[in-house]
Amino acid sequence: MAQANRSFDVVIVGAGFAGMYMLHKLRGQGMTAIVFEAGGGVGGTWFWNRYPGARVDIRSLEYSFSFSEELENEWKWSEHYAPQPELLRYAEHVADRFDLKRDIVFNTRVEAAVFDEASNRWSVTTDGGDTVSAQHVVMATGSLSVPTNVDFAGIEDFGGTIYRTSQWPHEGVDFSGQRVGVIGTGSSAIQSIPLIAEQAAKMTVFQRTPNYSVPAHNGPIAEDVYADWTARRAEYRLAMKSTAGGFFNDPSEQLTLEAAPEHHATEFERRWQIGGFHILGAYADLGIDSEANKVAAAFAAEKIRSIVKDPAVADILTPKDYPWGTKRLCVDSNYYATFNRDNVELVDIKAAPIERITAGGVKTRDAEYSFDAIVLATGFDAMTGALDRIAITGRGGVRMKDRWAEGPRTYLGLMVSGFPNLFTVTGPGSPSVLTNMVTSIEQHVEWIADCLLWLRGRGAATIEATLEAENGWVDQVNEIAAGTLFPQANSWYMGANVPGKPRQFLPFAGGFGVYREICEEVVERGYEGFAVG
Numbered sequence: 001m002a003q004a005n006r007s008f009d010v011v012i013v014g015a016g017f018a019g020m021y022m023l024h025k026l027r028g029q030g031m032t033a034i035v036f037e038a039g040g041g042v043g044g045t046w047f048w049n050r051y052p053g054a055r056v057d058i059r060s061l062e063y064s065f066s067f068s069e070e071l072e073n074e075w076k077w078s079e080h081y082a083p084q085p086e087l088l089r090y091a092e093h094v095a096d097r098f099d100l101k102r103d104i105v106f107n108t109r110v111e112a113a114v115f116d117e118a119s120n121r122w123s124v125t126t127d128g129g130d131t132v133s134a135q136h137v138v139m140a141t142g143s144l145s146v147p148t149n150v151d152f153a154g155i156e157d158f159g160g161t162i163y164r165t166s167q168w169p170h171e172g173v174d175f176s177g178q179r180v181g182v183i184g185t186g187s188s189a190i191q192s193i194p195l196i197a198e199q200a201a202k203m204t205v206f207q208r209t210p211n212y213s214v215p216a217h218n219g220p221i222a223e224d225v226y227a228d229w230t231a232r233r234a235e236y237r238l239a240m241k242s243t244a245g246g247f248f249n250d251p252s253e254q255l256t257l258e259a260a261p262e263h264h265a266t267e268f269e270r271r272w273q274i275g276g277f278h279i280l281g282a283y284a285d286l287g288i289d290s291e292a293n294k295v296a297a298a299f300a301a302e303k304i305r306s307i308v309k310d311p312a313v314a315d316i317l318t319p320k321d322y323p324w325g326t327k328r329l330c331v332d333s334n335y336y337a338t339f340n341r342d343n344v345e346l347v348d349i350k351a352a353p354i355e356r357i358t359a360g361g362v363k364t365r366d367a368e369y370s371f372d373a374i375v376l377a378t379g380f381d382a383m384t385g386a387l388d389r390i391a392i393t394g395r396g397g398v399r400m401k402d403r404w405a406e407g408p409r410t411y412l413g414l415m416v417s418g419f420p421n422l423f424t425v426t427g428p429g430s431p432s433v434l435t436n437m438v439t440s441i442e443q444h445v446e447w448i449a450d451c452l453l454w455l456r457g458r459g460a461a462t463i464e465a466t467l468e469a470e471n472g473w474v475d476q477v478n479e480i481a482a483g484t485l486f487p488q489a490n491s492w493y494m495g496a497n498v499p500g501k502p503r504q505f506l507p508f509a510g511g512f513g514v515y516r517e518i519c520e521e522v523v524e525r526g527y528e529g530f531a532v533g
C-alpha cells in the first residue's frame with residue numbers, strides 16, 4: 001500500500017458503485033479518502049458475479065449513475081438489461097474517467113475498525129497488516145457480497161469441479177460435453193441455467209423452493225428509446241427519485257379486487273409482455289393483500305403451465321407456499337422453457353433432500369446423480385453479512401455484531417448508535433435491495449457527503465445516531481414490514497436463508513421516494529435524531 005500508515009478524513013470500504021461514487025464525491029469536497037477493496041478490481045457485484053447470463057434486472061438506462069452529465073453523455077448501453085461484462089466495463093470506465101484507482105487499494109480486505117473515544121477517530125486494519133486512521137468510515141460493502149457458506153456433507157469428496165456463481169472464474173467455464181448439477185433456483189441460477197443447458201451434455205437442477213420469475217424480453221435499445229431518454233433524461237432522473245423503487249414500472253393505483261377478472265388477465269398479460277418488474281405495478285395492493293396477491297400468483301402459475309410442456313415439471317416449478325413477489329422476483333431469459341429441453345432434468349429436493357455430495361456427484365434421499373461439475377447458486381448472507389465479518393468496535397468496546405445479535409438496528413439504515421462517524425451505504429433499515437441500487441447508492445452517498453460538509457462547517461468532531469432515534473426507526477421499519485406480505489416468505493430479505501440468523505425483515509419497505517423525503521426532513525431539522533459532538 002503506497003499510502004501506508006497515513007491519516008485520512010474518510011476510509012471507504014469497498015470499490016463497488018457505492019465506494020467509487022463516495023470517493024469521487026469526497027474528493028470534490030476537498031476531503032482525503034482511501035478505499036480498501038477485497039477484489040482485484042472495481043465493480044463490486046459485477047466484479048465477482050461472472051456466471052453465464054449474469055445481467056442487471058433493472059433497465060440499464062435507469063441502473064446507471066446520474067451524477068455526471070458528461071458520464072451520461074459519453075456512455076451508451078447496448079441492451080435494456082446490460083450483461084455483466086458490460087456493467088464491469090462501465091465500472092472500469094467510471095474509475096478511469098474520474099481517476100479513482102490511485103486512491104483504491106485492491107486485493108485488500110478490511111478486518112477491523114475500532115473507534116477511539118479519546119481522539120474521536122477510527123483505526124482501520126487490513127489483512128495486509130496496514131492500519132490507517134480516519135475521522136469517518138463509510139461501509140460501502142454491498143448488500144449481497146458475502147456468499148452463504150452452504151456446507152453440504154461430503155463436498156470435499158467431489159472429484160469434479162465445484163463452481164459458485166458469486167465467485168466465478170474470470171476466464172469463464174466451458175461446460176461442453178459435461179454433466180452439470182446446479183443447486184439453487186434463485187436469480188443467479190435462473191439467469192445461468194438456460195445458458196449452461198445450451199452447453200452441457202446433461203444438466204440437473206436441484207430445486208428446494210421454486211421462485212417466481214418474469215421474462216426480461218431483453219434486447220438492444222432502440223434508437224428512438226435512446227433519443228427520448230437522452231432528450232428527457234433530466235426529467236426522468238428527477239422523477240425516478242419519487243418512485244417507490246427508484247425505477248419506473250408504471251404503478252397502478254387500482255386495487256386488484258375492484259377490477260374485473262378480464263381486467264386482471266389483460267393487465268397482467270400486458271405487463272408480462274413489457275417484461276421485468278413492470279408486473280409488480282399491476283395493482284396497488286399486490287404486496288399487502290393476500291387475496292389480491294393470489295390473483296397474481298394464479299396468473300404466474302398459468303404462465304408456467306403454458307410454457308413448460310410436462311405438467312409434473314410445471315407443477316414442481318410453481319411456488320405454492322409463499323405469496324407472489326415476497327421472495328425477490330427473478331427476471332429471466334428463457335428460464336421456464338429450458339425445462340422443455342431433453343438434456344435438462346428438475347429434481348425437487350424439498351421432496352427428497354440432498355443427503356450428501358459424493359465423489360461422483362450428488363446423493364438425494366431417493367437417487368444418486370453423476371456430475372463432472374456442480375454449480376452452487378445458493379445465495380448470500382444479505383445486508384448484514386459483510387458488516388458482520390469486519391470487527392467493528394464502537395464506543396465502550398462494543399462490537400457491532402454483538403449489538404446486532406438480535407438483528408440489525410440502525411437509524412435510517414445510515415448509522416448505528418454507539419458507532420460515531422461510521423456510515424453504512426444502503427444498510428439494513430434503508431430501502432436498499434428493494435430498489436434500483438444505483439439510485440439508492442447515489443442518495444446515500446450524497447446524504448453522507450452533505451453531512452460531512454455540514455460537520456466540517458461547524459467544526460464538529462462527531463455525529464452519531466441517538467439510541468432513541470434508532471429505536472424509533474427500527475420500530476417504523478418493522479411496522480411497515482408487518483403491514484406487507486413479505487414476512488410470510490422464508491427469504492433472504494428476512495434473513496431466513498442463513499441458519500441462526502435472526503428473522504427480521506431487513507430493508508425499509510415504505511418506498512424509496514418516501515424514504516428520501518424522510519432523510520431530507522431529518523437534515524432540514526438540523527440532523528434530527530443525531531447527536532453532534
Ligand code: N01
Binds near residue numbers: 184
Ligand atoms: O440467491 P438466492 P441468488 N440446499 O438466495 C437455494 C440478487 N441477484 O444468488 O429458496 C439446497 O435468491 C435456495 O433455496 P431456498 C437478487 O437480489 C440479482 O440467486 O432457500 N438449496 C435458493 O433457491 C437476488 O434475489 C440478479 O429454499 C439451497 C438458492 O439456493 C439475490 O441477488 C442476479 C441451499 C439461492 O437463491 C440473491 O440471488 C443474481 C441448500 N442448503 C442475483 N441453500 C439480477 O438479476 C440455498 N439454497 C440482477
